[in-house]
Amino acid sequence: MNSDDAVNTLVSYLERKGLKFTSQRRTITEAFFDPRFRDEHPSVEELYARVRARDARIGYATVYRTLKLLVDCHLASPRQFGDNQTRYEPEIPGEHHDHLVCLDCNSIVEFENDEIEALQDRVAQELGFKIEQHRMILYARCRRGCVVPGDRAPRPAPQ
Amino acid sequence: MNSDDAVNTLVSYLERKGLKFTSQRRTITEAFFDPRFRDEHPSVEELYARVRARDARIGYATVYRTLKLLVDCHLASPRQFGDNQTRYEPEIPGEHHDHLVCLDCNSIVEFENDEIEALQDRVAQELGFKIEQHRMILYARCRRGCVVPGDRAPRPAPQ
DNA sequence: CTATATGCAAAACGTTTGCATCCCT
DNA sequence: AGGGATGCAAACGTTTTGCATATAG
Numbered sequence: 001m002n003s004d005d006a007v008n009t010l011v012s013y014l015e016r017k018g019l020k021f022t023s024q025r026r027t028i029t030e031a032f033f034d035p036r037f038r039d040e041h042p043s044v045e046e047l048y049a050r051v052r053a054r055d056a057r058i059g060y061a062t063v064y065r066t067l068k069l070l071v072d073c074h075l076a077s078p079r080q081f082g083d084n085q086t087r088y089e090p091e092i093p094g095e096h097h098d099h100l101v102c103l104d105c106n107s108i109v110e111f112e113n114d115e116i117e118a119l120q121d122r123v124a125q126e127l128g129f130k131i132e133q134h135r136m137i138l139y140a141r142c143r144r145g146c147v148v149p150g151d152r153a154p155r156p157a158p159q
Numbered sequence: 160m161n162s163d164d165a166v167n168t169l170v171s172y173l174e175r176k177g178l179k180f181t182s183q184r185r186t187i188t189e190a191f192f193d194p195r196f197r198d199e200h201p202s203v204e205e206l207y208a209r210v211r212a213r214d215a216r217i218g219y220a221t222v223y224r225t226l227k228l229l230v231d232c233h234l235a236s237p238r239q240f241g242d243n244q245t246r247y248e249p250e251i252p253g254e255h256h257d258h259l260v261c262l263d264c265n266s267i268v269e270f271e272n273d274e275i276e277a278l279q280d281r282v283a284q285e286l287g288f289k290i291e292q293h294r295m296i297l298y299a300r301c302r303r304g305c306v307v308p309g310d311r312a313p314r315p316a317p318q
Numbered sequence: 319c320t321a322t323a324t325g326c327a328a329a330a331c332g333t334t335t336g337c338a339t340c341c342c343t
Numbered sequence: 344a345g346g347g348a349t350g351c352a353a354a355c356g357t358t359t360t361g362c363a364t365a366t367a368g
Contacts, residue, residue, distance in 0.1 A: 020322055020367050044357080059325045064358065080239045082294075086357085100288060109286055116278045120297055123272050124259060129299035132262060135241075136295040138279055140288035179342050179347055203332080218350045223333065245332085 001092045003033035006075050009093070013073035027055050028066040032076065033090055041079060041087040041108055081108065081137060098136040105142075160251045162192035165234050168252075172232035186214050187225040191235065192249055200238060200246040200267055240267065240296060257295040264301075 007029050014021050031050040032042070042050070048063050067088060070076035076088045081101050097110040116136070124131045166188050173180050190209040191201070201209070207222050226247060229235035235247045240260050256269040275295070283290045 018322090022323060022367070024324070057325085061326080061359080062324060065323085084356095100283060100286060102288065103291060109288075111282055111286065113278060113282050116275055116282070119272060119275045119278070120295075123270055123275070124297055124299050127259060127268055127270065129259060129261065129268075129297070129301050131297050131299045134295065134297045136279075136293065138283055138288070138290050138293045140283050140290045142288050177347090181342070181348060183349070216350085220334080220351080221349060224348085243332095 001033060001075075001090065002035065003030040006030075006033045006090075009073055009075055010069065013069070019069075024055070024058050024062050025066050025069070027051060027058060028063055029070065029075070030054070032067075032070065032088070039108075039110070041081070041089050043085045043087050047088065082139070098138070100138040100140055103139055103141050160192060160234075160249065161194065162189040165189075165192045165249075168232055168234055169228065172228070178228075183214070183217050183221050184225050184228070186210060186217060187222055188229065188234070189213070191226075191229065191247070198267075198269070200240070200248050202244045202246050204244075206247065241298070257297075259297040259299055262298055262300050 007026055010025065010029050011021050013019075014025075028047070028051050031054055032047060034050060037050070040046075044060075044063060044067065047067070048060055051058050051063055067076060070088075071078060074093055075091055077091055079087045079089050079099075081087060081099070083106075097112045098116075100109040100111060101107075102109070117134075120134055121131055166185055169184065169188050170180050172178075173184075187206070187210050190213055191206060193209060196209070199205075203219075203222060203226065206226070207219055210217050210222055226235060229247075230237060233252055234250055236250055238246045238248050238258070240246060240258070242265075256271045259268040259270060260266075261268070276293075279293055280290055
């Protein structure tokens, strides 16, 4: 999803709710969907740094408040990858994937597997439940060197 | 795992590390493995309440510090179920399971599924990784009434 | 115009830490 | 006796909130 589409989605959500579209909300949304950072899962701090590079007058609280709006209109999802930071994932409405976190370089690979999802449904059904959603994170190491060679530091074992 | 076994595990860990076994550490460990709360995943606050019922002189910080020891000797694991609270799970060394969280009554059902785990390994392998561990949480609702009828309140959608 | 949004600083929240004192070993 | 453990309160990092001001609709 590019940032124009994201801004449009936000605008129509705001209209529907009787809320206002401001330059700050535009800037923050564009920073969040910046193609230069595609496939990243920024923390609030990281996003704030991007935002400040575009407009240094925007406050931290506004980033928090706007991120909450983005979550409400399904443009963002909060994630806990076990490094004691809430990270936000840019969403493409209708798509779903899970995550593999490299314990060596901290990179995050997204994947999808229908067989696993079918089994999840079956397990839940056998327990008498119907799944609404799920979270699956695989913590792993790459076989030889990292697939996504990281400039990032290795991370402690999760949780 | 009963609380005596847990205390023994802690004692030998402490000896190995040259640390001391105290009445507080015993009390907290026994409260954590209290059979009356089997299958629960207490937050620090909830565990602290159990501890206070046994010995009102024990401080909050000691519960945190002891919980860290229990994690170090694999008697406890921190978990994030999406309700903005770190919860701790009593562990049986060598066992593994995943969790299903009921969105209606907030109860947590544990399950294990080897087929899913095999698929997880395969997915990771195809991406060039080798799994060290994983986390999977299913968020679901029971078909008709809750399997574990809860005295607990419903919870907001996770994350 | 009016309701909502902003920026700032203060408050809130869960967790950790410094320190004087206590107590296992 | 001495190093580790405790309880308290203060510090901490993250997130939320109150309020005066600014601004979209």
